[in-house]
Amino acid sequence: MxxxxxxxxxxxxxxxxxxxxxxxxxxxxxxxxxxxxxxxxxxxxxxxxxxxxxxxxxxxxxxxxxxxxxxxxxxxxxxxxxxxxxxxxxxxxxxxxxxxxxxxxxxxxxxxxxxxxxxxxxxxxxxxxxxxxxxxxxxxxxxxxxxxxxxxxxxxxxxxxxxxxxxxxxxxxxxxxxxxxxxxxxxxxxxxxxxxxxxxxxxxxxxxxxxxxxxxxxxxxxxxxxxxxxxxxxPLRQTAVLTPHGGPEPGTGPNGFQINKTAAYAGIRPAETTAEAWRLAVTGRSGTVRLSRAELLDLPQHSAALPIACVEGWSTSDQWWRGVRLRDLAALVGEEEPTDVLVESLQRRGAFRKAALRANQVADPRSLLALAVNGEDLSPDHGHPARIIVPAAPGVLNTKWVARLTFGRL
Known part of the structure; x- marks a missing residue:
């Protein structure tokens, strides 16, 4: 027994x-x-x-x-x-x-x-x-x-x-x-x-x-x-003493909100993000165009209030992002109907150096290639010179330090 x-x-x-x-x-x-x-x-x-x-x-x-x-x-x-x-x-x-x-x-x-x-x-x-x-x-x-x-x-x-x-x-x-x-x-x-x-x-x-x-x-x-x-x-964020993204915001001013990976951690070299060096490559049905940050700023600018939320469970409040709509960039290279996009980053370390977004995410008017946040240019840690921001998407899909966008069915 x-x-x-x-x-x-x-x-x-x-x-x-x-x-x-x-x-x-x-x-x-x-x-x-x-x-x-x-x-x-x-x-x-x-x-x-x-x-x-x-x-x-x-x-x-x-x-x-x-x-x-x-x-x-x-x-x-x-x-x-x-x-x-x-x-x-x-x-x-x-x-x-x-x-x-x-x-x-x-x-x-x-x-x-x-x-x-x-x-x-x-x-x-x-x-x-x-x-x-x-x-x-x-x-x-x-x-x-x-x-x-x-x-x-x-x-x-x-x-x-x-x-x-x-x-x-x-x-x-x-x-x-x-x-x-x-x-x-x-x-x-x-x-x-x-x-x-x-x-x-x-x-x-x-x-x-x-x-x-x-x-x-x-x-x-x-x-x-x-x-x-x-x-x-x-104030509730001050009570999260057991988590890395609890406590006070990591800075002040428009860019003073939580981040997950810094530019230094991602291996971003300041020299490659200068106005003279950085160009965004956008590829689609009609070919490839390369845009400087100044040329992106000359395109129609749009704003959206969106949070960032990550797999670790932390999130930010809504931040006011401003930049070019992804669907407008798609149209610029011959993709009249919004389609999937492959986003490639300058980062050298960490997961999701490449990330893909669905056509419905590209089509949303709040989905931006953001150039500024809360009325100020993006800081290096928040993705300068340009980053993706998409409503409801996990933080890792809101790619920072964007180098290339390839539109088309993936």
Whole structure:
């Protein structure tokens, strides 16, 4: 007969039990589902099947079934979905750790495998626990801009999500009836039945279960309060002390708002962005034209109030951008109907030195090759001499230090 190690001194906490686990599991069921959906939405926002430029997860096959052309309305869409994804992920960390602690003795039952079906259940549990720890760890490291994991974050997090969520669904199917039964019994205040999570000889209590729930909830609330502010404007940003883009804005004046990568980090040489050296190459159906910054300023100028939102979950308030509409540049090279565009940057380091945008993004009148922001020329760190700004697009697709635009079906 299977036996857990609940009798060992380290497993004698009276807090453990199926009802404690069921409550935590129910919270994770709702939270992880939202995380998975917003993660898929975030992935789709990159238009990753576009020209194989934006695709950082080759060979995804049927896992890319949900892909669609990312909309430009509302302009704060990515700011909302990715802000929810990252903030919720951080907030759920205490719940996840408490849930793993509550079932820890179950991981050490002996014998470890009793039958083929039990072996499959144990395998799904291994994938569930390992997948959860992997996804949360890589996500937190990405938020902190600490890329210590091997390989690119994008495929690691994408494929890890499918492994984790597949194991999660299997676990829900197996355990949901038991969890619901325990929740109903808890509401009716029925005595807890003996089982592999009920300690037969509990130690002296140091905390009630209600206190334990309060501790977990308080820890989650603290993480929320110290991280969510980077997705908001004004004083709330000062509360985001646990994230790189929290706290005060990195400067003053029209260009004094958050950035992700500086010009120095991207390898931009000041000499190549001067008025004498820099030319924008625009290619389309009728050929290629090369435009200086002065010539771009002579074209019709348009303004749009748009935020910047990045995969790490941070965002800026609306900034007033001014420049040339992408669809006007497309028309300049014979593309009368807006079409896809490949954007190439001067940057030498970092991902997305090339990025592609869909025709619907090019067609939007708010999509600009921006030359100025908030009434002042772009600073080097914000993309001088020119950058892309597109409503609702992830920050990495708002390419800085643009060198070439190639219009046409990609």
């Amino acid at each position: 299977a036996r857990s190690l609940l009798t060992a001194p380290r497993w004698r906490s009276p807090l453990r039990g199926p009802r404690f686990t069921a409550v935590l599991g129910t919270v994770l069921l709702a939270g992880v589902t939202v995380l998975f959906v917003t993660g898929l939405v975030s992935y789709a926002s990159y238009n990753p099947d576009l020209a194989r430029v934006n695709d950082k997860t080759p060979g995804k096959g049927i896992l890319g079934f949900y892909l669609f052309s990312w909309p430009t309305d509302p302009p704060w869409l990515y700011r909302l979905t990715q802000g929810v994804h990252v903030t919720l992920g951080l907030t759920l960390v205490p719940v996840l750790l408490a849930k793993l602690w509550s079932v820890l003795p179950r991981l050490f039952t002996v014998p470890p495998v009793r039958s083929l079906s039990h072996a499959l259940e144990r395998l799904s549990l291994l994938l569930l626990v390992g997948g959860a720890l992997f996804q949360f760890a890589t996500g937190i490291l990405n938020v902190q801009l600490d890329y210590v994991f091997p390989g690119s974050f994008y495929p690691l997090h994408f494929y890890g999500a499918w492994v984790f969520f597949g194991a999660f669904l299997a676990h829900v199917v197996l355990k949901m009836p038991v969890a619901l039964r325990n929740l109903r019994a808890m509401r009716r205040r029925e005595p807890e039945e003996p089982g592999d999570l009920v300690v037969p000889d509990p130690g002296a209590p140091t905390l009630t279960r209600r206190g334990a729930f309060g501790l977990v909830g308080g820890a989650s609330l603290l993480l929320f309060a110290t991280s969510a502010g980077r997705s908001f404007d004004g």
